[in-house]
Amino acid sequence: MKDTFRGGVHPRGHKELSREMPLRAYEATGEMVFPLAQHIGKPAKAIVKKGDPVVAGQCIAEADGFVSANIICSCSGKVKAVEKRRTISGAMQECIVVENDGQYTQKDPYTEKEDIEKLSNDEIIARVKDAGIIGLGGAGFPTHVKLMPKKPLGIKYLIANGAECEPYITCNDQLMRSSADEIIEGMEIVLRLFPNADGIVAIETNKPEAIASMQAAAVGHERIHVVALRTKYPQGGERSLIKSIAGIDYPITKLPADVGCIVDNVGTLYAIGRAVLYREPLFRHVLTVTGEALVRPCNFIVRDGTSFAELIEAAGDVREGKEAVKVISGGPMMGIAVSSTEVPITKTTNAITVLPEDAVEKADSYMTACLHCGRCTTVCPSGLMPQMMADAIIAGDYERYENKLYGLDCVACGSCTYICPAKRPLTQAFKKTKAEIMARKRAAAAGGNK
Amino acid sequence: MDIILITTAVITVIGIVVGAGLVFTGKKFYVKVDEREAAVRECLPGNNCGACGFAGCDAAAAAIVAGDAPVNVCPVGGSAVAQRIGGIMGENAEAVERKVAFVRCKGTCEVTKNQGEYIGIRDCRTAVLSGMNLTDCDYGCIGLGSCVEACPQNAISVVDGVAVVNEKRCVGCGLCAKACPKNLIELVPESKQIRVQCSNKDKGPQVKKVCQAGCIGCSLCVRQCESGAITVNTNLAHINYEACTQCGKCAEKCPAKVICVPAPEEPVSENVPA
Numbered sequence: 001m002k003d004t005f006r007g008g009v010h011p012r013g014h015k016e017l018s019r020e021m022p023l024r025a026y027e028a029t030g031e032m033v034f035p036l037a038q039h040i041g042k043p044a045k046a047i048v049k050k051g052d053p054v055v056a057g058q059c060i061a062e063a064d065g066f067v068s069a070n071i072i073c074s075c076s077g078k079v080k081a082v083e084k085r086r087t088i089s090g091a092m093q094e095c096i097v098v099e100n101d102g103q104y105t106q107k108d109p110y111t112e113k114e115d116i117e118k119l120s121n122d123e124i125i126a127r128v129k130d131a132g133i134i135g136l137g138g139a140g141f142p143t144h145v146k147l148m149p150k151k152p153l154g155i156k157y158l159i160a161n162g163a164e165c166e167p168y169i170t171c172n173d174q175l176m177r178s179s180a181d182e183i184i185e186g187m188e189i190v191l192r193l194f195p196n197a198d199g200i201v202a203i204e205t206n207k208p209e210a211i212a213s214m215q216a217a218a219v220g221h222e223r224i225h226v227v228a229l230r231t232k233y234p235q236g237g238e239r240s241l242i243k244s245i246a247g248i249d250y251p252i253t254k255l256p257a258d259v260g261c262i263v264d265n266v267g268t269l270y271a272i273g274r275a276v277l278y279r280e281p282l283f284r285h286v287l288t289v290t291g292e293a294l295v296r297p298c299n300f301i302v303r304d305g306t307s308f309a310e311l312i313e314a315a316g317d318v319r320e321g322k323e324a325v326k327v328i329s330g331g332p333m334m335g336i337a338v339s340s341t342e343v344p345i346t347k348t349t350n351a352i353t354v355l356p357e358d359a360v361e362k363a364d365s366y367m368t369a370c371l372h373c374g375r376c377t378t379v380c381p382s383g384l385m386p387q388m389m390a391d392a393i394i395a396g397d398y399e400r401y402e403n404k405l406y407g408l409d410c411v412a413c414g415s416c417t418y419i420c421p422a423k424r425p426l427t428q429a430f431k432k433t434k435a436e437i438m439a440r441k442r443a444a445a446a447g448g449n450k
Numbered sequence: 451m452d453i454i455l456i457t458t459a460v461i462t463v464i465g466i467v468v469g470a471g472l473v474f475t476g477k478k479f480y481v482k483v484d485e486r487e488a489a490v491r492e493c494l495p496g497n498n499c500g501a502c503g504f505a506g507c508d509a510a511a512a513a514i515v516a517g518d519a520p521v522n523v524c525p526v527g528g529s530a531v532a533q534r535i536g537g538i539m540g541e542n543a544e545a546v547e548r549k550v551a552f553v554r555c556k557g558t559c560e561v562t563k564n565q566g567e568y569i570g571i572r573d574c575r576t577a578v579l580s581g582m583n584l585t586d587c588d589y590g591c592i593g594l595g596s597c598v599e600a601c602p603q604n605a606i607s608v609v610d611g612v613a614v615v616n617e618k619r620c621v622g623c624g625l626c627a628k629a630c631p632k633n634l635i636e637l638v639p640e641s642k643q644i645r646v647q648c649s650n651k652d653k654g655p656q657v658k659k660v661c662q663a664g665c666i667g668c669s670l671c672v673r674q675c676e677s678g679a680i681t682v683n684t685n686l687a688h689i690n691y692e693a694c695t696q697c698g699k700c701a702e703k704c705p706a707k708v709i710c711v712p713a714p715e716e717p718v719s720e721n722v723p724a
Contacts, residue, residue, distance in 0.1 A: 090580075092588055336580070361569045425571050432576040 004230040005243040007381040009415045011167050011233055011333065013206060018290045018297035019170040023178055025284075025301045026314050027104065032075050032305030033344035034060060034096045035087045039140040041067030046096055052079045056303075057107035057281055060096050063129065069142040070132035073098060074283035074303035076105035088329045088336065088343050095344070098305070110280035121193050124276055131275035132347075133282045137161060137236070137265035138330065140348040143272065146264070147193055149257035155194040156260040157246055160187055160201040160269050162210060163229060163236030166331035169351040171286035172266050174299045176203065176210035180217035183266050184224060186273030191223055194262065199224035201266070202241055206231040233333060234413040238263045240381050249383075252409045267350070282347060289315040291354035293322045302345060309341040311352055318354065326360075328353040333414045363423040370424060376416035382409045386416040386426045393433050402437055410434060486538050487515045493534045495526050499602055501623035514539065525549055525637070526621040549622040549637040551606070551615045553597075556647040556708065557590040558610040562661040573599070578631045585611075586660035589649040591634055597626035642691045644701055648708045651684040665708045671700035 037043035044061035054060060054073045061071035077099045085095040119127075129144035149155060160183065164172045176183065187199045201218065203211050205228045218224045227245065234240050242248050242261050250259045264272075267285055274280040283304050290297035295316030302311065308327065318324045328335040330351055345352075376386035384406060392401040401407040410430045417427040491511035498506035502523045504513055513519040514535060521541050522532035528548040536542055562585050568577050574596035585592065593611040605619035606626055615626075617640060627635040634649055646665060650657050654666035667685030674680075679693035680700060687700075687709065701709045 358569065364569050428571050428576060428580065432571070432573070432579050435579055436575070 002244060002247065003228070004232055004235070005240045005381055006383065007379045007415065008232040008234065008240070009379050009418050010231075011418060013231075014168045014290070014292075015170050015173070015206070017168065017170075017292070018288050018299055019173055021170075021174070021296075021298045023171070023174045023286060023299045023301050026303075026306070026311065027102075028075065028100060028303055028306040028310055029102060030100065030307060030310055031080060032073075032077075032098045032100050032303070033085055033307070034071050034073070034098070034305050035085070035344065035346055036061050036071065036094045036096070038071065038304075038346040038348065039069045039134040039142055041065065041069070041142060041145075043094065044068055044071045046082050046094075048079045048082075048096065050079055050081055053077070054079060054098055055105045055107050057110070057283060059130070059132070059281070060098075063132075063142070067142055067145055069134045069144075070130060070281070071096070072132045072281040072283040072304070074305050075100040076103050077101040086340060086343055088338055088346065088349065090339055108279060110274070110278045113277050114279070116189060116192070116277060119276070124189060124193065127276045127279065128272055131271070131279075131281040133268060133271050133275055134347055135265060136267040136271065136285055136348060136350065137238075138334065138348055138350065140346075143264070143268055146257070146262060147190065149255075149262070151257075152194055153196055154260050155197045155257065155262055157242075157262070158187060158190055158194060158197045158199045159241055159245055159261060159263045160199065160266050161236055161238075161241060161263055162201055162203040162207075162214070162266040163241065164207070165204060165231075165233045165236040166333055166335075166351075167233075168290045168331045168353050169288050170290070171288040171299045171350060173207045173210050175270060175286045176207070176266055177213045179270055180213045182273045183214070183270050184217045184221055185277060186269035186271070187224055188221065189272055189276050190262070190264065190269065197223075197262070200245055201226045202229050202235075202245060203227070204229050204231040204235055233415065233418075234381055234411070237381065237411055237413055239411060243381075252406075285347060285350075287311070287345065287349060288351040289354075290351065291324075291356075293318050293324045293354040293356040295319050304347055305344045307342055307344055308338065308352055311345070312341060312354060315352075319356075322356045324354045324356070326355045326358045328355065332359070333418065334412065360425075364425075367423045367425075369422065371422050373421060375419045375421065376426060379415045379419045381413060381415065382406075382411055384409060386430070389433075390424065390426055390429055393429050398433065398437055398440075401433060408434055408437065484515050487511050489538045490514050490535050493527070493531055493538070494524055495531070495621075497526065497602060497621075497623075499526060499621070499623040499625060501525050501621075501625065526623055528622075547639045547641065550617045550620040550640045551597075551622065551624065551626050551635050552638045552645055553591060553613045553615060554634050554636060554645075554647055554649045555589070555591040555612055555632075556663045556710075557585060557587055557661045558612050558663075560610070561663040562587055562590060568594075574629075575631045587650055587657075587664065589632060589634075589651060590661065591632065596629045596631070597635060600625045600629035639691055642689075642694055642696065644689060644694055644696055644698060644709060646687045646689055646709050648686065648706075651686050653685050657685075663706060663708060666706055668705060670703050670705065671709055674699040674703045 042065045045064040046061045048060045055076045058073045059070045060073045063070050080097040080099045082096050084092040087093045125144050125147050133143040135141045162176050191199050201214050211228055215226045218226055229235050248259045256263050271282045284301055287300050287302045289311050298315050328337050329349055370387055389405050389407045412431050414427045494507040496507050502510045504510040521535045521539055524531055572594050574592045574594045591612045593608050595608045597613050598606045603619050605616045606613050648665035650664045657664040657666050665686050667682050669682045671687050672680045677693050677695050679690045681688050
């Protein structure tokens with residue numbers, strides 16, 4: 001096992017802002033907004049209507065189809081509306097708005113621990129599904145789908161992703177320090193589904209406390225090992241992790257399960273543990289509110305549906321003399337900037353980064369023509385040639401982009417854009433081109449069906 | 451001397467044999483060329499824009515001659531070209547009216563506010579993907595000019611945050627309509643100047659919140675219209691151009707002034723718009 005992958009970059013971590021801040025629960029006061037599309041796949045279907053009373057832990061929207069997930073109410077109160085609201089993506093999406101009564105009445109206390117030995121595999125997966133658990137690393141793939149690969153016996157590795165390679169974010173670091181036992185419990189539950197798998201907790205070396213804490217918790221669990229990986233971005237990417245741990249490269253058309261790996265974020269495993277053992281659905285998760293513009297960057301346990309503005313205020317608001325120039329949902333490498341702070345956090349929001357200056361704006365003014373230095377090729381974790389891909393895009397040659405340069409294998413990690421001395425917006429162009437190629441393929445497939 | 455005679459004789463025989471072969475293969479594998487195709491191709495404008503749905507003017511000419519396309523298939527050439535092609539094909543061309551592109555949005559920087567500032571690749575499709583709502587209105591023009599890029603005629607420019615079509619330059623190829631991620635551009639008959647300059651499908655109060663120039667779906671225009679050309683569905687007025695008589699009563703009554711006669715065009719300058 002190597003401790004790293006090919007390529008990658010070393011952006012400044014900025015984790016010192018919040019890494020020593022212990023997790024604390026933040027109880028929202030304002031209205032809570034739950035978008036129906038928080039996961040990959042079909043949006044959930046609302047099962048409450050205006051005026052209905054709801055409690056925390058109640059399912060308010062049901063999974064619509066196999067690749068979809070339940071949405072759980074995180075507060076108690078009354079449904080105010082089911083309407084279109086602005087969400088993180090900037091678009092207006094169908095959301096359930098709940099007037100929060102501040103009581104946080106829960107459906108169940110979630111304190112009684114159940115004996116896992118009594119549960120069958122199907123029951124475990126059913127509980128994960130009922131709890132509305134999706135991948136909390138960012139992509140939001142419904143976890144119950146991930147836990148049902150075609151060949152469960154072929155799974156060799158269950159990788160608990162605690163790499164947290166994205167700059168600024170520290171909430172998983174804190175989660176691993178404070179709740180190591182629960183994460184290990186979650187891993188044991190998933191390992192029951194895959195009898196031939198080894199559990200591996202992957203953590204970057206810049207989190208020694210988390211490594212120590214997880215190692216201590218893993219003592220006595222024969223199938224679980226803690227691995228320290230080199231600190232390098234994008235170490236926490238699914239494909240990079242599999243390359244580092246299992247040494248496997250695989251094409252973009254395959255899923256990790258096809259090469260014998262299941263990768264789950266530590267937060268997801270924690271949620272699986274809570275859902276299966278305590279029947280607690282997923283309605284709160286860890287989140288870092290950080291950035292140089294804030295007075296007190298913190299790590300929170302937040303309830304889904306809380307607004308960005310509220311959390312920024314809870315982190316002491318913007319420092320005097322500074323201006324919040326850019327607010328990012330997630331970290332600076334892969335996160336997306338939001339145009340309004342009046343949007344709700346979703347299950348996959350793992351950080352709010354408030355920056356006093358906009359590096360992209362600066363870079364924009366320095367942009368020059370490509371120097372053909374080849375640095376983007378050296379750092380690409382997928383082994384692609386970004387400068388050639390960018391040329392193909394400028395020439396409008398999507399055929400070459402897709403079939404000769406394997407441009408669809410781009411994971412949009414942003415390493416090429418980060419390293420580019422000419423400050424070219426490479427990742428953005430690749431994202432756009434990938435989306436256009438996929439749209440054309442969908443259109444062609446739809447045309448073929450007629 | 452013998453050598454010269456023999457060589458000449460051999461060359462002559464080879465020449466006769468090869469010549470006969472060529473004549474034979476030429477007759478045997480003759481491809482019949484329809485002269486009409488070349489003539490039709492000659493009539494077409496030749497800018498290979500693809501607006502007809504065929505891969506350039508050559509393909510369009512072939513399709514017309516083969517009967518796969520009507521003689522008026524070329525929207526750029528309009529009725530003049532259609533009639534000439536009709537003459538070649540011996541068909542009567544139905545008169546087609548010249549169509550021009552029209553941007554169904556008047557949300558300039560004055561009437562609608564932007565929440566955030568977009569920095570990145572200056573292209574509408576990329577900007578839409580980035581998730582940024584560049585204007586408060588989800589339906590309106592972003593103003594980054596993907597249509598300007600797409601236009602082969604330099605007929606579009608972005609003025610005050612909204613794309614504007616110079617109808618004199620526009621040839622109606624529709625490439626801009628394909629480039630617009632918000633589907634704001636439609637091709638309308640040039641003579642029909644009464645058009646709805648909004649695409650917002652939200653309810654009235656929501657529209658008012660985001661843009662002062664938006665269609666609120668009040669249906670006043672429907673009641674004004676004597677020829678029944680206007681309908682309001684999804685909170686947006688639609689004009690049936692075939693029924694519209696250009697009386698302009700709807701435009702007078704429209705409270706948002708969103709049904710309008712576009713401002714008179716500036717004289718076409720030969721300078722390429724910035």
